[in-house]
Amino acid sequence: MTDSIRTTAMNVPHASNATNAAQPNDGTASRGDRLSSNLTTFAAAVASFLAGMDVLIVNVALPTIAAELGGDMAVQQWVVDGYTLLFAALLLLAGSLTDRFGAKRLFLAGATLFGAASLFCSFAWSMTALVAGRCLLGVASALILPASMALINEANPNPRRRSWALTLWGAGGASASAVGPLLGGLLTPIHWSLVFDINVPFCLMILAVAHWIKPSPHRAIRFDWLGQTLSLIGLTALVAGIIEVGSIGFAVPATLALLAAGLIALAAFLLSQKKVAAPMMPLNLFRVRGMQVALQIGFIMIFNWYGMVFICTMFLQNELHMTPFAAGLVFVPSAFVTIIGNLAGGQIINARGSKFSITLGLAIMIVGFLIEFLTPAPIPVWVIATGLSVVGFGAAITTPSAAGVVLKSVDSAQAGIASAMFNTFRQVGGAIGVAVFGVIATFLPSLTLALRSVFLASAILLAYVLVFELLRWRDR
Template sequence: MTRAAPPGEAASDFTQPGSATATLLAALLGFFVVTLDAVIVNVALPAVRADLGGGIAGLQWVVDAYTLAFAAFLLSAGSLADRIGAKRAFGWGVGGFVAASAACGLAPSLAMLVGFRLVQGTAAAVVMPSSMALIGQAFPDPVKRGRAVAWWAMGGAVASSAGPVLGGLLTLASWRWIFLVNVPVGAAALVLLVRVGRSARHRAPFDWAGQATGAVAMAALVFGAIDAHRAGPALVVSGIAGVAFAVVQARAKHPMVPPALMRTRAVVVAVVIGFAFMVGYYGMPFVVSLLLQHHGLSALDTGVVFLPMMLTGLVLTPLVPRLVECAGARRVVVSGLLVMTIGLAAVAETAGSAPVWATAALMVLVGLGGPTVIPPVIAVLLAAVPGKQAGIASGVLNTSRQLGGALAVAVFGALLSAGIASGTRVSLLLAAAVAVLAALTAYKGLSRKDRR
């Protein structure tokens, strides 16, 4: 039986037979493809530079164009998922992502590649919160939703595991295949979407002022971190736009980020943890990939070095929901962040001098953070907000994650300009310090009794 829609919302029919399974599979594939495109690129960066030219700054933009657009439009994408329905938003996002991936694979210049990466990131921004909102609507029971989130996270875990090795393999033929591989996966998600039930719509005007000021604030911040010569003016613009964003959200009738949402303890804690987690989890592969290939490893060999770390996440992801049910979210998340801190510090002190197998083994400690941090945090977040705000809450969390990753690449890339070995060490020690702060935030902010 279809549930009655709340006032202002259209009815949804997620209770129809097979709808929940189709929803989970479609959302999983969507998360897979947007995650794959983030991790598959790192090992191919030297090949991209050899073909299209550009220095470290150019490679930073190949990575950060995607991540920045992802972060800048996630908030609007979360609102879009709430307003037009998660199913429709998901379809638009996956379709746009497939088209942009094909364009990236055919890009004739570095500038055009960066431009298509911006489009790709924008489409990915629509996919992420809408996929999470679909799961929240399809699995209203908190325990079942927690398990569904874990399976959804499997899409990211598999992409993270396969990405570096797959990127190395595809680069043997051409770096262009790292983008073209997204096309069939995205097409499969769209086929599954046909079987997904209608999702609820919460009608309200679009917050154009909030989108504009938020996007400018984040773009200027990342630009300033990458381009040291123009960092001052960029950071001033970022600060002004950030203040304008806060004012707009406080005064808007239909704000993109409702102020009441940001007064929710679980949302604030999730935002801090998501940002800090991605500094290490996204920043480390960027610097270590360049370091290993600087020391003579091929793209494929570099991908293999990351394989144990990524497989750790793949194996542990299905087990984490049961662990959270037994031990609570706080213990699991804090433990994951502390183990991640140890791994980042150990890799910082040994990468480039230790045997490759030792680097691979130490990065496993960082890999433990993937399944033990983000899935429990997502489950806690979804349990703490009303269903009609699931999309925007997901967008806020993922904006913090993508912004953390974008800033990590921007800052770490600048540190590499002083020397790849010393830059890698300082970058990873900085990531370790941020992870410690995240562990403290999780310890203070998450409830001891939380089992979801």
């Protein structure tokens, strides 16, 4: 890898001139500036951890929750997708709000709502109430995630410090994907409500360091309410239609109507983005090759991971009859490996650049899925744990690299909305992944076969992204 590629790889755009003036580079930064930068990065990493953990911590608790509150496979999918769907659908609006009101304000508002919604979920008296609470959590996550990424950009103007900060931010999200099921397994035997109560201390940690987070720049922008409405309707109808395929069948008027409404609304959304003066998803960003690569990586990685964890926890508890605690332990190795992978990821980016890091991470994930797919049935638990660890390690290397590509592919004025687009594609992938793989599990004769299908599909999708990245994108 040439020196020019190494240097340019970390040339992430600054958040604003005001931010650059307020945050001098490491060599001249005061102790107060460094403290503010470190605590801002810490709070952003905690937020990334929370947003990732709350997608998956509930998976292990679902059989216990369903036994107490009732609910079939479709209802359990909604407990997961109620969160993920609102998270995904509102991220673009949240990106615009971040630019309009400042990242700090949105970040702290989201953390406050996250804590309150978590308490609501812990006292849920029915599945309907729980799904409503999960939707509120999705709204809160939509507020904090793009704001957390923007805060890292503002607090770390030095490219190498920004690389390290993005690594920690990625470590928070990636490790949460593994730690979530483990914590769910530990807390569910005590009571399932604790999987929501555990969020509150993390929210309080974020609010405790608010004083040291510097005010964010903001600018007057117009909101695309038409686009937001169409995207929310389209995503909700599409995910609902996919879930209902498994619940009531495909050739049913209600299912076909939902799928058609979703596709029509999403098509209208894309058309509206060409017409409105201030689009929530600027279509010109799709012409940027780095954005194309990062968005596909984000979508497919989380599509695979969320869908796999959903089916895997069902397989461990319903087919192997493991307790929630024992099922959670299966994810312990991947939790530690993921953290190690994120720490190593920053060093790899600085040494070899984003393209090498992404290529390596994707290849490792493909190997992990193939290990699990090629193992003869019945799949031993240790193979599942090993495969999860290998996939988690690859994802940990890839995530901060892809996030860095997003930030350096656009100018500073579009950093907030580009970050929101990246995270939107990730969460849309997760919502659709849970819906699609849940449908697969419904139609296949066993969860063992469903799990093997998930492994194969995930490897194929990642192989496609790897080929696209190798042939169509050159890191500058």
